[in-house]
Amino acid sequence: MIKGQHDIVIIGGGLFGLYSASLLLEKGYNVGLVEMEQDYFKRASGINQARLHSGLHYPRSFDTAQKLIGNFERFATEFDAALHRSFDNYYCIPNEGSKTTVENFEQLGKRFGNLVVESNIPNYLNLDKTSNCFKITEYSLNLNELKNILLSRIESYSDRFTSYLGTDVKTIRKVGDEFRLELAEEELIASQVVNTTYSSVNLILNNLNDMLYRVKYELCELAVVITEKFKNVGVTYVDGPFFSLFPLGDSGVSTLSSVKYTPIHTSDTSVPEFPCQKFRSDCSSNSLQNCNTCSYRPDSQWLKMSDQASEYLNDWDGRYENSLFAVKIKLQHADEDDARPTLITSSLQNKGLHTILSGKISDIYEVKEFIDRSF
Numbered sequence: 001m002i003k004g005q006h007d008i009v010i011i012g013g014g015l016f017g018l019y020s021a022s023l024l025l026e027k028g029y030n031v032g033l034v035e036m037e038q039d040y041f042k043r044a045s046g047i048n049q050a051r052l053h054s055g056l057h058y059p060r061s062f063d064t065a066q067k068l069i070g071n072f073e074r075f076a077t078e079f080d081a082a083l084h085r086s087f088d089n090y091y092c093i094p095n096e097g098s099k100t101t102v103e104n105f106e107q108l109g110k111r112f113g114n115l116v117v118e119s120n121i122p123n124y125l126n127l128d129k130t131s132n133c134f135k136i137t138e139y140s141l142n143l144n145e146l147k148n149i150l151l152s153r154i155e156s157y158s159d160r161f162t163s164y165l166g167t168d169v170k171t172i173r174k175v176g177d178e179f180r181l182e183l184a185e186e187e188l189i190a191s192q193v194v195n196t197t198y199s200s201v202n203l204i205l206n207n208l209n210d211m212l213y214r215v216k217y218e219l220c221e222l223a224v225v226i227t228e229k230f231k232n233v234g235v236t237y238v239d240g241p242f243f244s245l246f247p248l249g250d251s252g253v254s255t256l257s258s259v260k261y262t263p264i265h266t267s268d269t270s271v272p273e274f275p276c277q278k279f280r281s282d283c284s285s286n287s288l289q290n291c292n293t294c295s296y297r298p299d300s301q302w303l304k305m306s307d308q309a310s311e312y313l314n315d316w317d318g319r320y321e322n323s324l325f326a327v328k329i330k331l332q333h334a335d336e337d338d339a340r341p342t343l344i345t346s347s348l349q350n351k352g353l354h355t356i357l358s359g360k361i362s363d364i365y366e367v368k369e370f371i372d373r374s375f
């Protein structure tokens, strides 16, 4: 078996893996990165709502909201080239069923000052269903561009960077002070490992008999829609089983998602278990495959999402283009306050193993702090 030796091996080629790689390379380390897909950003980092969050999406979790607003301008400045800025973005409180009142939302908006541009209800929103709306600055990300920015940073350290694409970490063991990672054709040896596998973090930890995060999983669908009327509009009804329409970068299409219908299957077990896994021997609680390219992915809930949107949007003209599927991971207690922290832990049992369980895209700055402190 061919052996590759690195100071640090990163498992996972999403945003958090590539960002970690760029920082560790900057610090002079020799880095190997293993990604089971044929390309980077094929899972959650390439398949998400693409929202650069202002924080106001999470009115019940002050910590999450505060962290997101804190990172908003920093991220927008650093990744300006990957941002789509020219659309109007509204957060609305429905008349019924929200866990947040207009007053609570307004208070949060005031605390975060400059983000609330105005409070009004544009005429394309159904007045009968809406208590109030707030126009709030948020941006949409061109996710491919974000990936390319990170890859170009990594490229300048190509003498110390090895990418193992299209091959997964099958097993990982600690032997003395080293980690041994078995891939399909190679064995990698490293003194430190960074686990950035998002919905698979517990699978890697399980392999090492390490402590698992208390999480749950959602197999999610985002419907990609074409709309002329709402092309340049983001609309999100908070805070409950409502919907959100948001431009997908500057692609000209939008994603439609719904707290009620976007999670098609949920799994409360420590490793993901979904009913569709029985159709594939390679997708199990040991190895999670890509739902977006899977023939056994669930049927689309687009019609239900569209019906829901049409209750709130006057003359809703959304046409279905296709669907994007990805598995989201949340902390078990996320339902209580809707918090979305990023958790970064260094194992006590397996010294040198670091796990980054990301919450939101702009949380990459927590990774920077961690790497500056620990490496």
Ligand SMILES: Cc1cc2nc3c(=O)[nH]c(=O)nc-3n(C[C@H](O)[C@H](O)[C@H](O)COP(=O)(O)OP(=O)(O)OC[C@H]3O[C@@H](n4cnc5c(N)ncnc54)[C@H](O)[C@@H]3O)c2cc1C
Binding pocket: 011, 012, 013, 014, 015, 016, 017, 034, 035, 036, 037, 040, 041, 042, 043, 044, 045, 046, 047, 048, 049, 050, 051, 052, 053, 167, 168, 169, 170, 196, 197, 198, 199, 200, 220, 221, 222, 326, 327, 328, 329, 356, 357, 358, 359, 360, 361, 362
């Ligand atoms: C439906 C949805 C909508 C979202 N919307 C937003 C949003 O609008 N704004 C926001 O800020 N955040 C959003 N998020 C969260 C955000 O997408 C994630 O926090 C972030 O993209 C995760 O990045 P990552 O690098 O940690 O994970 P990923 O991008 O999932 O990368 C992990 C990688 O690990 C690889 N991998 C797994 N196991 C192995 C193995 N054994 N060997 C090798 N490789 C392996 C996977 O193939 C994958 O590429 C959303 C998430 C989802 C699912």
